[in-house]
Amino acid sequence: MITKQDLLIAQKNIFGFTHQTPVLTSSFIDSIAGCEIYFKCENFQKMGAFKMRGAINAIKHLTDEERQKGVVTHSSGNFAQAVALGAKLLGVKAYIVMPINAPKVKKNAVLDYGGEVIDCEPTIKAREAMAAKVQKEKGSTFLHPYNQKEVISGQGTAAIELFNEIEDLEIILTPIGGGGLISGTALACHFFSPNIQVIGAEPENVDDAYRSLISGKIEINEITDTIADGLRTTLGDITFPIIQEHIKEILLVSEAEIKFAMKLIWERMKIIVEPSCAVPLAAVLRNQSKFKNKKIGIILSGGNVDLTMFFDNL
Amino acid sequence: MITKQDLLIAQKNIFGFTHQTPVLTSSFIDSIAGCEIYFKCENFQKMGAFKMRGAINAIKHLTDEERQKGVVTHSSGNFAQAVALGAKLLGVKAYIVMPINAPKVKKNAVLDYGGEVIDCEPTIKAREAMAAKVQKEKGSTFLHPYNQKEVISGQGTAAIELFNEIEDLEIILTPIGGGGLISGTALACHFFSPNIQVIGAEPENVDDAYRSLISGKIEINEITDTIADGLRTTLGDITFPIIQEHIKEILLVSEAEIKFAMKLIWERMKIIVEPSCAVPLAAVLRNQSKFKNKKIGIILSGGNVDLTMFFDNL
Numbered sequence: 001m002i003t004k005q006d007l008l009i010a011q012k013n014i015f016g017f018t019h020q021t022p023v024l025t026s027s028f029i030d031s032i033a034g035c036e037i038y039f040k041c042e043n044f045q046k047m048g049a050f051k052m053r054g055a056i057n058a059i060k061h062l063t064d065e066e067r068q069k070g071v072v073t074h075s076s077g078n079f080a081q082a083v084a085l086g087a088k089l090l091g092v093k094a095y096i097v098m099p100i101n102a103p104k105v106k107k108n109a110v111l112d113y114g115g116e117v118i119d120c121e122p123t124i125k126a127r128e129a130m131a132a133k134v135q136k137e138k139g140s141t142f143l144h145p146y147n148q149k150e151v152i153s154g155q156g157t158a159a160i161e162l163f164n165e166i167e168d169l170e171i172i173l174t175p176i177g178g179g180g181l182i183s184g185t186a187l188a189c190h191f192f193s194p195n196i197q198v199i200g201a202e203p204e205n206v207d208d209a210y211r212s213l214i215s216g217k218i219e220i221n222e223i224t225d226t227i228a229d230g231l232r233t234t235l236g237d238i239t240f241p242i243i244q245e246h247i248k249e250i251l252l253v254s255e256a257e258i259k260f261a262m263k264l265i266w267e268r269m270k271i272i273v274e275p276s277c278a279v280p281l282a283a284v285l286r287n288q289s290k291f292k293n294k295k296i297g298i299i300l301s302g303g304n305v306d307l308t309m310f311f312d313n314l
Numbered sequence: 315m316i317t318k319q320d321l322l323i324a325q326k327n328i329f330g331f332t333h334q335t336p337v338l339t340s341s342f343i344d345s346i347a348g349c350e351i352y353f354k355c356e357n358f359q360k361m362g363a364f365k366m367r368g369a370i371n372a373i374k375h376l377t378d379e380e381r382q383k384g385v386v387t388h389s390s391g392n393f394a395q396a397v398a399l400g401a402k403l404l405g406v407k408a409y410i411v412m413p414i415n416a417p418k419v420k421k422n423a424v425l426d427y428g429g430e431v432i433d434c435e436p437t438i439k440a441r442e443a444m445a446a447k448v449q450k451e452k453g454s455t456f457l458h459p460y461n462q463k464e465v466i467s468g469q470g471t472a473a474i475e476l477f478n479e480i481e482d483l484e485i486i487l488t489p490i491g492g493g494g495l496i497s498g499t500a501l502a503c504h505f506f507s508p509n510i511q512v513i514g515a516e517p518e519n520v521d522d523a524y525r526s527l528i529s530g531k532i533e534i535n536e537i538t539d540t541i542a543d544g545l546r547t548t549l550g551d552i553t554f555p556i557i558q559e560h561i562k563e564i565l566l567v568s569e570a571e572i573k574f575a576m577k578l579i580w581e582r583m584k585i586i587v588e589p590s591c592a593v594p595l596a597a598v599l600r601n602q603s604k605f606k607n608k609k610i611g612i613i614l615s616g617g618n619v620d621l622t623m624f625f626d627n628l
Contacts, residue, residue, distance in 0.1 A: 022336070043584045227628060263625045270357045270617035272584040275628075303584035310624045311577045314541060314589075 002149055002242070004191040007184075010053070010153040011160060013060040017089055018052050021045050021158070023165050028268045033284050035291045038169065039265075040162040043273050043303025047081045047113065050158050050181060050301050051145070055082035057154030058143050059090050067092050069139040074120070074127035076102040077230060078302055079145035084115030095140055097130045099123075105306055146180030147236025156184030162297045163193045172297040173280035176200040176209040176250060177231040179239030181301060186246035196297075200243070200250040201283035203227075203258060208234045209243065210250045227255055230276035230301065251283035258282050265300070272303045316463055316556070318505040321498075324367070324467035325474060327374040331403055332366050335359050335472070337479055342582045347598050349605045352483065353579075354476040357587050357617025361395045361427065364472050364495060364615050365459070369396035371468030372457050373404050381406050383453040388434070388441035390416040391544060392616055393459035398429025409454055411444045413437075419620055460494030461550025470498030476611045477507045486611040487594035490514040490523040490564060491545040493553030495615060500560035510611075514557070514564040515597035517541075517572060522548045523557065524564045541569055544590035544615065565597035572596050579614075586617045 021041045030036055042050040059071060070093030073083045080096045087094035094115040098107060099122035107117050120130040135142050144151060158181070163169050172189060174182045182200050189196040202209050203226040211219040218240050224232035235243065253261075262278035265271065277300040284291050284298070335355045344350055356364035373385060384407030387397045394410045401408035408429040412421060413436035421431050434444040449456050458465060472495070477483050486503065488496045496514050503510040516523050517540040525533040532554050538546035549557065567575075576592035579585065591614040598605050598612070 048584060259625060259628055263621060266586060266621055270362060270586040272580060272586060307577060307580055309627060311573060313623060314573055 002153055002187055006149065006153045007156050007160065007188055007191060010057045010150070011157050013057045014053050014154060014157055017056045017086070019045055020161055023162060024269060024271070026268050029264060029281070033291065034288050035284065035294045035296055037281070037284065038162065038166045038295075038297045039269070040158055040297060040299045041271065042158055043271060043277065043300050045302070047078070047085045048302050048304040049078040049082065050155055050299065051078040051082035052086060053157050054151035054154035054180060054184075055079065055086035055143065056090070058148060058150040059086050059092055061150045062092070062141060066141050069141070070095060071143050072097065072131050072134045072138070072140040073143045073145065074098070074131040075145050076106055078304055080106065080115070081109050081113060081304070083143055084110045084113035088114040093140070095134045095138065097127055097134065099127065103306065105308070144236070146178030146233070147238045149238065152180050152184045152187070152239065152242070154184065155181045156188035158299055159185040159188040159297075160192060162299065163189070163196060166297060168295055169193075169196050169297045170294045171197050171199055171291070172299065173199050173201055173283060174299045175228065175231055175276050175279040175301055176202045177276065178233040179209065179235045179243055181299065182247060183239045183242040185299065186242060190246055198247060199283075200247055201280040202250055202252055203231055203279060204252045204254050206232050207252055210252055212240060213244065213247070213250055228258055228276040228279055230274060231279065251287060253279055253282040253286055257286055261285060272305055273300050274302045274305055277301050316467055316501055320463065320467045321470050321474065321502055321505060324371045324464070325471050327371045328367050328468060328471055331370045331400070333359055334475055337476060338583060338585070340582050343578060343595070347605070348602050349598065349607055350609045351595070351598065352476065352480045352609075352611045353583070354472055354611060354613045355585065356472055357585060357591065357614050359616070361392070361399045362616050362618040363392040363396065364469055364613065365392040365396035366400060367471050368465035368468035368494060368498075369393065369400035369457065370404070372462060372464040373400050373406055375464045376406070376455060380455050383455070384409060385457050386411065386445050386448045386452070386454040387457045387459065388412070388445045389459050390420055392618060394420065394429070395423050395427060395618070397457055398424045398427035402428040407454070409448045409452065411441055411448065413441065417620065419622070458550070460492030460547070461552045463552065466494050466498045466501070466553065466556070468498065469495045470502035472613055473499040473502040473611075474506060476613065477503070477510060480611060482609055483507075483510050483611045484608045485511050485513055485605070486613065487513050487515055487597060488613045489542070489545055489590050489593040489615055490516045491590065492547040493523065493549045493557055495613065496561060497553045497556040499613065500556060504560055512561060513597075514561055515594040516564055516566055517545055517593060518566045518568055520546050521566055524566055526554060527558065527561070527564055542572055542590040542593055544588060545593065565601060567593055567596040567600055571600055575599060586619055587614050588616045588619055591615050591617075
């Protein structure tokens, strides 16, 4: 169980190792959405995503002995970079298990941050097996991208910063992948600002959390065909109960709606956000009557987009 | 002649009608550049570029009678949008002469801001003739994108905000197109912060300002083949003397260097800037020994990029 105290410790742990990211608004987006939206810009976070918060908090929780043996995770996404950079900042060795077919740009980012990349076959089984092997051989501590208490508490700090800065928010929306961000956000609101309703947003094409909430058990995605690559994962046995307890509603959006919302953010706010970030805004635009005139917070989860194609064509 | 008083009036005039844009830094970019860079983010300015400052200041200088007859300009770029939005905010009619082959996205932006678009043939002569016709028929006041005292004073306010916020800047770099931004910046430093050296940055492919400074007369570009579409214009008879008096150095950069610097800003700072904005950073990266350990300001002039191609390929 994650307590109020856990979140307060997380807040203290991340201080100085993460940015207090800015909250931006767009009068144009407000005018077409029919409500007031405050965007918490985790795309400006260190390494470009909120995952930095959970990684720092988790590493800070290690004992001195554990620190000396390093940390290990398997990820081809933002958590890989977060653990690599977080570990570096805290003087801890990081082993990052990545599938051999992971984009070179992602591997290079991990290497740039000082992480040691360990290749594995591109299956979830192979990833888990390799991480377990490193854990055993090196004695390193395994860090989970979302299904871990310290990681969830860390992610909750983004919401705390948001509602501490912007008063009287009525709703906070976050995307749902493995559930780390929404769990942390829900707990942060529950403990410190219980009037805020937390709503999840998920692509129709990977609606596992939506279905899990209905069926009462963790559902998986048979196919993961969405542009929102950060949201293809399924819930964990720690995140799911928190979501069951605190989240009353998950809104679904189409791929076209995600692209439209993402383009709107890029064009109007002049900031680069990942497709996953655009999912909550897409949900607001699709359900305008629901959000009419409300004061809403949206956590823009990250900004790590491969821009190669765009620049190659310039 | 533009006086200290003109700049103070400009500052007062734009208050409430423009954003005081944020100043951002990137420790990664600093580390590869070998200096401390403070980016003044005019891409976050209203309508997405510093041009808003000059447009507002110019319209604010009109008499009541002039206001009633509206303003006219010819532009297919940011100044068109700046005049359209600035005029709207100040309750003045705006006629924007645009070449018939101007991108639809640019025409729509002007229309969205409430400007009246007047088509003309795609030559500079046709543009000037049509603007003169509107001026005559409607009695509207012509606003020049850069070669006008009030416009230059308005553009100078970006630098004032920058050095008021960041102390002890040694150098400010701006791109040079028609010279409005660099003239305003040079005068702002001259009057209020004379220890700051202002340096221009220009694409090799449109090096008219560089050559003008050497030859002592306004040079033109025979071809305008650069990705930095905001910098294809040549200097005016008002901007050139100011540049002659205050600018000791203009640095040239290649197209590849512009693209590299632009990608660096997008990838690392997660913000969208126009190619023209990347020219000063490209100049810093090309001349590292010159800028070593200096404290530098760079005005990121705007963020209006056509993203259609990128999103169509998502």
